[in-house]
Amino acid sequence: MPKMKSKRAATKRFSRTGSGKIRRTKANHSHILTKKSMKRKRRLRGTTIMKDCDVKIVKNLIPYL
Secondary structure: OOOOOHHHHHHHEEEOOOOOOOOOOOOOOOOOOOOOOHHHHHHHOEEEEHHHHHHHHHHOOOOOO
C-alpha cells in the first residue's frame, strides 16, 4: 500500500511539540497592524497549543504528524 499524502498547507502551519501536542501560530498578526493596540499585538506573538477538538482535524490532514 502506498504512503498517505499530507496536505502541504497544513504541514507548513502546524508542528508537534516534544510531548506530542500540536502547536499553531496565532491569527490576526500579519497585516493591518496599525489599528491594533500594542497589548493586543504582544498577545498575538508566538505560538499556542491547539484545543483537543481541533487536533483530530489536523491529524487527518497530516497523517504522519
